[in-house]
Amino acid sequence: MTQLDSDKRYKICLVSISLAGGGAERSCAMLSQMLQQKGHEVHLVILNDEVNFPYAGKLFNLGLYKKEKDTHLSRFKRFKRLRRFLVKESFDVVIDHRTKNQYYRELFYDIYVYKGIKRIYVTHSSNKKMYVTENPKKYSKICNKNVANISVSKYIKEEVLKKEGIKNTSTIHNAFNPLWSENNFKPPVELENKHYILSYGRIDDSVKDFTFLIKSFHLSKVWENNMHLVILGDGKDKEKLKTMASKLGCSSHILFLPFTSNPFPYIINSRFVALTSRFEGFPMVLVESLSLGTPVVSLDIVSGPSEIINDKENGLLIVKREVPLFAEGIQTMCTNQTLYKHCKENAKLSVNEFSMKRISLKWNQLLQDELR
Numbered sequence: 115m116t117q118l119d120s121d122k123r124y125k126i127c128l129v130s131i132s133l134a135g136g137g138a139e140r141s142c143a144m145l146s147q148m149l150q151q152k153g154h155e156v157h158l159v160i161l162n163d164e165v166n167f168p169y170a171g172k173l174f175n176l177g178l179y180k181k182e183k184d185t186h187l188s189r190f191k192r193f194k195r196l197r198r199f200l201v202k203e204s205f206d207v208v209i210d211h212r213t214k215n216q217y218y219r220e221l222f223y224d225i226y227v228y229k230g231i232k233r234i235y236v237t238h239s240s241n242k243k244m245y246v247t248e249n250p251k252k253y254s255k256i257c258n259k260n261v262a263n264i265s266v267s268k269y270i271k272e273e274v275l276k277k278e279g280i281k282n283t284s285t286i287h288n289a290f291n292p293l294w295s296e297n298n299f300k301p302p303v304e305l306e307n308k309h310y311i312l313s314y315g316r317i318d319d320s321v322k323d324f325t326f327l328i329k330s331f332h333l334s335k336v337w338e339n340n341m342h343l344v345i346l347g348d349g350k351d352k353e354k355l356k357t358m359a360s361k362l363g364c365s366s367h368i369l370f371l372p373f374t375s376n377p378f379p380y381i382i383n384s385r386f387v388a389l390t391s392r393f394e395g396f397p398m399v400l401v402e403s404l405s406l407g408t409p410v411v412s413l414d415i416v417s418g419p420s421e422i423i424n425d426k427e428n429g430l431l432i433v434k435r436e437v438p439l440f441a442e443g444i445q446t447m448c449t450n451q452t453l454y455k456h457c458k459e460n461a462k463l464s465v466n467e468f469s470m471k472r473i474s475l476k477w478n479q480l481l482q483d484e485l486r
Contacts, residue, residue: 121482124206125155131212132164132177134375136316137398138238141266141288142211143167148289148474154481157203159196161212166375174199197227206485207232207261213239217247224256232485236264239395240417242274250278258282261484266396269417284480287421288396289473290405290465299379304371310342311444312384314377315399317349320392324355326437327390328368333441336448337367346380348373382406386429386447386454390440394418404428404465409457411443428457428464 126149130142142158147170150156156171163177176196181188200208208231214220235257237245247253257263257280265271265285275283301308311331315322324345331343345355345368352370359368374380381387387403389412396418400410404422410429412419425431430443447454466472 134164134166217249314346330440334444
C-alpha cells in the first residue's frame with residue numbers, strides 16, 4: 115500500500131475574501147486544486163462576489179447575498195448564513211486565508227462563526243496589522259486554539275507569528291503551476307515588437323511603490339535604447355502614477371495596461387520582472403516569473419524575495435531601497451548579456467521546490483499529522 119493510499123481523505127472548507135485580485139487569492143484557488151488532486155473533498159467560501167482564478171471544488175459565494183446598502187444587520191445575516199453552512203456541512207477543518215485586521219471581528223469568528231470547528235489560519239503578509247490585528251496579544255490566544263498556523267514564508271513564521279506568541283506554526287510556501295510554462299504564449303498585441311520590463315499587481319502605491327520603480331526606470335536610462343516599462347494592473351493610484359510618469363522624459367516608454375487574470379503572456383515575453391513592494395509575504399510575482407523562465411530584479415524586502423532569489427543566479431536582489439541602486443540593477447539586467455543569459459537558464463530550476471506537486475505534499479502531510 116502506498117503512502118497516498120493510506121492517507122485519510124478529509125472534507126475541507128477554504129475561506130477567502132475572493133478568488134480574484136492578488137497573490138493570496140490565487141494561492142487559495144490553487145490550494146483547492148492541490149487538495150482535490152490529493153483526494154480530499156473541497157469546498158470554498160468567498161465573502162465578495164469576485165472570481166477570476168481557476169479553482170476546484172464546490173463554491174459557496176457569500177458575496178451574492180450582499181445588498182447595495184451594507185448594514186450591520188445585513189452583515190450579521192451573512193455571518194449567520196455562513197455559520198449554518200459550516201454546521202450543516204460538518205467539515206473536518208476550515209483553512210482560512212482572510213486578512214485579519216480587526217480583533218473583535220476575529221473574536222466573533224472564534225466564538226460564533228467557527229465555534230467547535232477545527233481551523234488552520236494562513237498568514238500571507240509580513241504586515242502585522244493586516245494579519246495579527248491591532249491587538250496581537252489577544253489575537254494570539256485565538257490562533258493558539260487552531261490545529262495549525264501556516265506562514266507563507268520563513269520570515270513570517272519567525273518574525274511575525276512566533277514573536278507574537280502564536281504557536282504550532284509551520285511554513286508552507288505558495289505554489290506555482292508547472293503547466294503555465296507549457297503554453298506557447300505569444301506576445302500581447304499591444305506589446306508586439308517592443309522590448310519591455312514588467313511589473314504587475316494591484317496598483318496601491320503605499321504597498322507596491324510603483325513610484326520608486328518609475329523613478330528608477332527613468333534614472334537607468336535604458337529607455338534611451340528603446341526599452342519600455344510596462345505596469346500591468348488596476349488600483350486606486352493608477353491615475354496618479356500616470357500623471358507622474360507623463361512629466362518625465364521617459365514618459366513615452368512607460369505603458370499602463372489593465373489588470374488581467376492571465377499575466378503569463380506578459381511575463382514570458384518580458385526582459386525581466388521587477389518587484390519594488392514595501393512589504394510582501396511570499397511574492398508570487400517572483401515565483402510565477404521564474405517558473406516561466408523570466409529573470410527577476412527585486413528589492414530585498416523583509417519577507418519573501420531572499421527565499422526565492424539567489425543573487426546573480428536567477429535574478430538580482432537589491433539590498434537597499436535607493437533609486438540609484440535599483441536603477442543600476444535595471445541597467446545591468448538590460449545590458450549584461452552574460453549575466454542575463456545565466457539567470458534566464460537558471461530561472462525555472464530555481465523554483466522547483468515551489469511546484470504544486472511539492473507544495474501539495476506538504477499540505478497533505480500537515481492534514482494527516484494534525485487531523486488524525
